[in-house]
Amino acid sequence: MNFAFRNAWREIRNSRSFCIFYIINLALGLVGFLTVDSFKTSLEYKVEEESKNLLGADFAIRARRQLTTEETQTVQSLIPAQTKEIKVIDFYSMVAGPAGRSRLVKVVAMDPGFPFYGQFDLKQKENDRQTSNELLHQGKVVWIYPELRTQLDVDIGEMLSIGETQFKVTDLVMNDAGLQFQPAELAPKVFISRKNLADTKLLLKGNTAFYISLFKLPDSSVQDELMEKLDKAISVSDVRVYSHQKAGHRAGRLLNYLSDFLSLVSMVALFLATIGSGYLFHGFIVQKTGDIAVLLSLGASKKIAIYTYVIQLMILGIVASYQLFWRFSCYSPFYPEHCKD
Amino acid sequence: MQPLLQLKKITKTFHQGEQCVEVLKNINLSVNPGEQIAILGQSGSGKSTLLSIMAGLDHPDLGTIEVNQENLATISQNELSRFRSKHIGIVFQQYHLMRHLTALENVSIPLELQRTVEPSKKAKEALNAVGLSNRLDHFPSQLSGGECQRVAIARAMISEPSIILADEPSGNLDQKTGEEIMGLIFSLCRDRGQTLILVTHNHDLAKKCDRTVILSDGILVEKSAQEA
Numbered sequence: 225m226n227f228a229f230r231n232a233w234r235e236i237r238n239s240r241s242f243c244i245f246y247i248i249n250l251a252l253g254l255v256g257f258l259t260v261d262s263f264k265t266s267l268e269y270k271v272e273e274e275s276k277n278l279l280g281a282d283f284a285i286r287a288r289r290q291l292t293t294e295e296t297q298t299v300q301s302l303i304p305a306q307t308k309e310i311k312v313i314d315f316y317s318m319v320a321g322p323a324g325r326s327r328l329v330k331v332v333a334m335d336p337g338f339p340f341y342g343q344f345d346l347k348q349k350e351n352d353r354q355t356s357n358e359l360l361h362q363g364k365v366v367w368i369y370p371e372l373r374t375q376l377d378v379d380i381g382e383m384l385s386i387g388e389t390q391f392k393v394t395d396l397v398m399n400d401a402g403l404q405f406q407p408a409e410l411a412p413k414v415f416i417s418r419k420n421l422a423d424t425k426l427l428l429k430g431n432t433a434f435y436i437s438l439f440k441l442p443d444s445s446v447q448d449e450l451m452e453k454l455d456k457a458i459s460v461s462d463v464r465v466y467s468h469q470k471a472g473h474r475a476g477r478l479l480n481y482l483s484d485f486l487s488l489v490s491m492v493a494l495f496l497a498t499i500g501s502g503y504l505f506h507g508f509i510v511q512k513t514g515d516i517a518v519l520l521s522l523g524a525s526k527k528i529a530i531y532t533y534v535i536q537l538m539i540l541g542i543v544a545s546y547q548l549f550w551r552f553s554c555y556s557p558f559y560p561e562h563c564k565d
Numbered sequence: 566m567q568p569l570l571q572l573k574k575i576t577k578t579f580h581q582g583e584q585c586v587e588v589l590k591n592i593n594l595s596v597n598p599g600e601q602i603a604i605l606g607q608s609g610s611g612k613s614t615l616l617s618i619m620a621g622l623d624h625p626d627l628g629t630i631e632v633n634q635e636n637l638a639t640i641s642q643n644e645l646s647r648f649r650s651k652h653i654g655i656v657f658q659q660y661h662l663m664r665h666l667t668a669l670e671n672v673s674i675p676l677e678l679q680r681t682v683e684p685s686k687k688a689k690e691a692l693n694a695v696g697l698s699n700r701l702d703h704f705p706s707q708l709s710g711g712e713c714q715r716v717a718i719a720r721a722m723i724s725e726p727s728i729i730l731a732d733e734p735s736g737n738l739d740q741k742t743g744e745e746i747m748g749l750i751f752s753l754c755r756d757r758g759q760t761l762i763l764v765t766h767n768h769d770l771a772k773k774c775d776r777t778v779i780l781s782d783g784i785l786v787e788k789s790a791q792e793a
Contacts, residue, residue: 226680227677231674234666234670235665238704239665515663518662520646521620521657522649522650522655522674522675523647523649523651523678523679523724524650525647526642526646527643528678
């Protein structure tokens with residue numbers, strides 16, 4: 225075996241250009257697969273990582289109606305003590321700007337403290353966010369999506385009619401957090417305090433709205449077990465329990481299609497890389513067949529003669545893989561941070 | 566005198582589809598220590614096959630080969646490898662040097678396989694003996710044909726085998742270089758008392774050997790050098 229190692233090393237040392245060419249070929253074959261696969265992994269990881277921000281809570285219960293007293297009691301009996309709860313109601317409605325222009329929006333009426341995770345990115349950056357959040361709940365004020373400025377011809381400081389109440393536009397929401405149950409919305413959103421919702425008189429009998437209870441657990445380790453219990457306890461079609469992972473997956477549904485496609489692409493890349501590597505190995509072994517025969521004629525056993533070149537291939541493969549993974553982890557924009565760690 | 570190499574009733578057949586070609590038919594040959602034998606024959610007559618069988622690189626369908634009273638048919642592959650590295654040196658027409666190794670490294674290989682101490686020192690001496698002391702670190706691609714064959718000769722002789730099998734060693738060389746190479750092989754074998762079995766189709770070379778055998782249609786016919 226010593227001879228096999230020594231001879232393999234000598235061959236590598238004396239045929240540098242071939243070895244470099246071989247290593248580059250092998251590394252390039254694998255890099256395509258890894259790039260696609262790591263992009264997919266990175267995408268999934270990001271969705272997973274952002275899932276709490278997407279939901280704005282550890283878990284949520286969303287219903288097309290208010291929860292019954294029994295259902296509320298069931299939930300309260302199952303969740304751990306010190307679990308924080310926020311209620312949000314959202315629904316679609318027509319709103320009107322000061323010039324009388326109107327259009328469909330999604331009204332989000334929320335409690336103070338929403339969201340538990342993530343935050344609103346507001347246009348008025350000079351304002352302290354905490355203060356701004358509190359201000360939304362102190363008067364009849366509304367935050368709107370930027371596109372509504374032109375659609376409703378309304379600006380910050382002007383009034384917006386929501387139902388039977390006038391709300392003052394105090395800020396523009398550049399990016400909102402939470403409640404991402406679906407990948408797309410039908411209309412831009414406006415945000416008001418839940419305590420002002422009744423004044424709008426938009427939610428009367430027969431109106432459709434989603435009633436959402438958002439929860440922040442004191443200890444997230446109990447979540448999986450709790451989700452199972454809640455799913456069993458509230459098994460009606462118009463009430464759904466969402467963990468942040470589930471919400472993340474729903475919001476990332478389109479990304480999942482992309483992820484599936486990328487899986488296919490990475491499989492094809494792997495297949496091509498395998499064929500390429502196979503040809504490379506085959507070419508190498510064919511090239512060395514003569515040398516193996518010479519070694520046999522000089523008194524080497526078959527094992528040693530073949531091991532010489534297998535070891536050489538292994539060394540080149542290890543170097544190619546090391547180079548690939550090291551450079552890839554350093555330079556790939558898709559390589560997930562947690563994998564680098 | 567006990568023969569160094571003895572072939573008894575060697576038969577070898579190659580199969581090409583349904584066709585069978587009997588290359589060697591009931592070959593018998595005895596070679597004494599220190600003897601130089603030429604095997605003459607036309608291309609395709611089976612000379613190289615016979616040489617491969619003598620070296621233990623190929624197996625006969627029938628018959629036995631004894632080298633140093635060791636029956637090559639009865640020993641394992643690993644034992645055969647060890648035996649070959651100690652007792653048999655081979656010189657090929659195409660040199661068959663490892664092209665990624667230097668002359669010195671090529672010559673060292675047999676000693677390294679035998680785990681001899683200081684193989685490089687002995688390899689330098691061997692290369693010096695064939696007149697290549699100034700070409701130690703050259704690769705085969707940097708050597709002329711004659712120099713490559715000298716390296717191959719040094720490699721075949723470095724472990725001081727009792728038998729040198731040479732398969733048309735001057736076949737790829739011009740006449741002058743070929744003569745130099747053959748002169749080198751003959752003199753080295755004589756000086757060291759090694760047995761030489763030379764496969765060739767050159768009658769002049771055959772005349773320089775102690776004995777000549779002719780392989781024709783798979784049958785070995787022994788003749789004196791003058792008759793050949």
